[in-house]
Amino acid sequence: MEYDIIFIMGEVYFDHPLCGVAILKRLLEKYGYTVGVIEKPTKEVDIKKLGKPKLFFGITSGAIDSMVRNYTPLKKNREEDEHSDYDEHVPDRAVTVYSNWIRKNFKDSIMVLGGTEASLRRFVHYDYWQNRLRKSILLDSRADILVYGSGEKQVLEIAQRVKDNRNLEMIEGTCLISKELPDNFKELPSEEEVIENKEKFCDMQLMINNYTNVAQKTGQRYILQYKSPQYTTENLDEYYELDFTREIPSDSKHLRGFEFSVVTHRGCVGNCNFCALRLIQGNKIISRSEKSILKEIKSFPNKIYFRGNVDDLGGPSANMYGMDCSLRESCRKDCLNCEKLDKSHSKLLELLKKVRNLSGINKVYIRSGIRYDLAPKKYIKEIAENHIYDTLKIAPEHVDKKVLHLMNKDYGDFTEFLNFFNSLNSGKELSYYFITAHPGSSMKEAEELALEIRDLRNVSVQVFTPTPMTMSTCMYHTGLDPETKKKIYVPYSYREKKEQKRVLM
Template sequence: MGHGFLPVSRQDMIKQGIEELDFVYVIGDAYVDHPSFGHAIISRVLEARGYHVGIISQPDWRDENSIAILGRPRLAFLISGGNMDSMVNHYYVSGKRRSADAYTPGGVCGKRPDHAVVVYGNLIRRKFKDIPVIIGGIEASLRRLAHYDYWNNALKRSVLLDSQADLISYGMGERSIVEIAEALESGIDIKDICFIPGTVYKTKDISGITGAAQDEYNAVILPSYKEMVHTPEKYAQSFGIQYQNTDPFTGRTLVEEYPQGVYVVQNPPQKPLSTVEMDDIYALPYERSYHPSYEEKGGVPALTEVKFSLISNRGCFGGCSFCALNFHQGRIVQVRSHESILREAENMTKDPDFKGYIHDVGGPTANFRHPSCEKQLKCGVCKDRQCLFPTPCPNLEADHQDYRLLLQKLRALPGVKKVFIRSGIRFDYLLADKDDSFFRELVEHHISGQLKVAPEHISEPVLKRMGKPERSVYDRFVKKYEKLNKQLGKNQFLVPYLMSSHPGSTLKEAVELAEYLRDLGYMPEQVQDFYPTPSTLSTVMYYTGIDPITGDKVYVCRNPHEKNMQRALIQYKNPKNHDLIREALLKAGREDLIGFGEKCLIRPGKREGDSVGKKEIRSKDNKKDNRSKTRFDRVGQKKNKVIRNIHQKKT
């Protein structure tokens, strides 16, 4: 346990004997002192270096005095929008407002503004005009250069300019924030702090970082903001360059020009943390709970999911096009030691609320416990290919032995009944491992009735744009999973995550996915429509219609009605979707899937069971087809019901 929460009021400062804070950290989330929350890590890292840090959580952005409750900090204000981008936190992909905010006390909505980093930055500037302001967290990190903003349907400037901040600390930020603090402490003006990896700054003079284009030490000039606004193809070109410069070993400095001679400059990323550094960060004195002032409001819902989970790793070499991890955490996997994780688990078992179940041991991808190959830690990741896509790299080291040993140690701890894995298994990496002992132990010990995996789609043109393995790989995984369950006497299901309307998906591919689900006998209860969030390959495709890596033109479904049709096809058994599915099948030229045969998705007529349908059912032959279809429906419904019951029981 920790040694007390950081100050959130003047009274706290007096109690802790602090006359003046070095940093005031403004956050869009509730104050939760747990290492699953970015603000907790950054504030504790600074505290460990001897700095006094205070927290202002969810200030009233309509009142500039709300930003001054802890006074003027000696060195700087820090800003984070929260663990999620504030716009994703607030809105569904449809644009409808969400009804709950898991990162706010009591799950209440409306406690933070849209585009929180920008609003908080301007709020500080109105109250303290000359104070250094450093922004970070996922929202600032993924908006560090010009980016497409789905909610405004426009290309927006770097958040550094719109927030009026001085610096962005992008990525995970532990190293860069310490270097920034030390530079400020030494008396360096914030405008002169332009040399720290993992930061973005603004300037009007780039003469010192540019030169001959072939010089690997000189900056790369990206297309200007003006060019990108007028020519979306230029944005695709720019993003392709950014994508190839996210590695700390090979990444170049990037420069983006704005009007009035302003340049936004991105330094290369920070180097990955060593295991010792990771261990030190997770050993800091976190309280591992939300601030006690939230108790009367019902606590902070987001803590429930992570309170009894263990973070094992960072970084992901999976390379999914719709994921921003490549831009935020990077592709190089960084891990904690077994000893560090076991110490945390042992402390967890002493918590009065612990019931014997560790909910998760993982990270962005649970079964990535070491870099994909040895050369990454010396030379960085490859610029011209992915580790797993389209097929595993010949240099890939697929090995689960370290992870398997860690899980065995956790299972053996006194007080631990079960250790689950919920943060996601990369199934193609699992199959690439010639030793299936981890796969067997996964099925035997670490599944709560159902295993969630993410094939996302099954159509090859869509999988290609997603950066996901071909369908045959997932089919092999399913067969092996079922075989192991049978051998071990288990009755555990697979729950596949599926996505509709991803760039590259036409109605043809959406129908192909529906047919796959029909043959599988499974209908997902929830479907994720593609959500264009900042700084992903898929979002650039959505905005420009171009694959920024290959330069290929890509079909993009932007029409809300077509989006509804693609989503409805995945849930074709739902009677409410009948009209949309019928329209989609007719547009796709697949009338053969409308009828009473076992392969049909829907029956004829306007709605299932209407007068037209009833008349045709009276046909003797169609009665037989309809009985087959009904039996098929019942099997699927029974399977879905079993999955729900198991999930509810385990939960």
């Protein structure tokens, strides 16, 4: 069979709304295209097995950058890390490797990059694993176009354009290489400037977002980013209502138990500096309609392996459902500090009540983490009584005010939250995520954190990983606070990072 589109992906494919390629495949099929998928090719010959697509190859490492997948924060191979579910079949820099195989074997095919690895390497970026700046992945991969973010609108438009033999310019949510700098594009500091000058690197970091047309000169050419398209509630309803089987491969340990998870919204208003979500889904909330979510859940009892429980009802932070703002399309301010942000949780509480009252539904769990500093007491009480699976996941990340400020996480009162949760006597527990060795954290701050959390149970501590294009990675690379350009302490040595983790274990 000759497919219109072939996706090459660096992770397991599963026909479920939690799999980005599955959403794209189902959507493209709905619009009449034929779609093939090659998962985890291990050698060059593997990418030839479905032949050449009529329209394009879509290339992604999946939901995780292949370097994050293959190496621990201390740069050890994951295979040496007994705690991780390591998969040796994904090559380092998978997107570039797959692209080069395709370019070699199908010279004139159109190559479209997407997913996390491509989205976060779209401009010059700091690569922690090589400890140097690398060019845009568009140049290394010799791809035709890069889709950043979720990509549904972009791939439909690309498919139509290629089918009609039209060019790929000016597609919202994509990046291209161009010889010219178009009008109305904000120019980022050039590749040359950010390599030579760390303050320019900070300037670049502050200018990058999904909502602006920006360009970066690299040699004699420009990398152009066309601003992201506006996704709407109706769009999300359409994508998540596609007819997925929801089957999870039997060898996929991490995914089992999540077959009946439901995505309620996209985006996160948190803007944590170590997180890449701002440059993928964006920092405004887009919620699905209640009607669409209920329709999806009402279909579960038709699946023979459904046991009556909704495994998760959430998104990047489970309690941001319904925080959509009517001004989100034009407003570029930070929602977390805005009085217009609807923090009432009333839409979410209403939704939870309706879902648990549906016939055929026993339990509705919230297994996605919540942003505790946004959560009103009535919501915490409600979920503690009805919706916690094993533990309620929260991510305070640190306790030191200065480090929290550098993380953009100095909101809320952790102690007050703990006291309130414990006073509920719900019989449920919390689990906690912390980051150590983040820029600003010396041994003193690590010890302060260790002292504060010594009596907590269910604690996970990660050494900070400088993933491409985040604000915290900019701090790590430059040693500067990007906003003030003042020097900050950064733990760089293997020994200190390990020690900062050791005091916390």
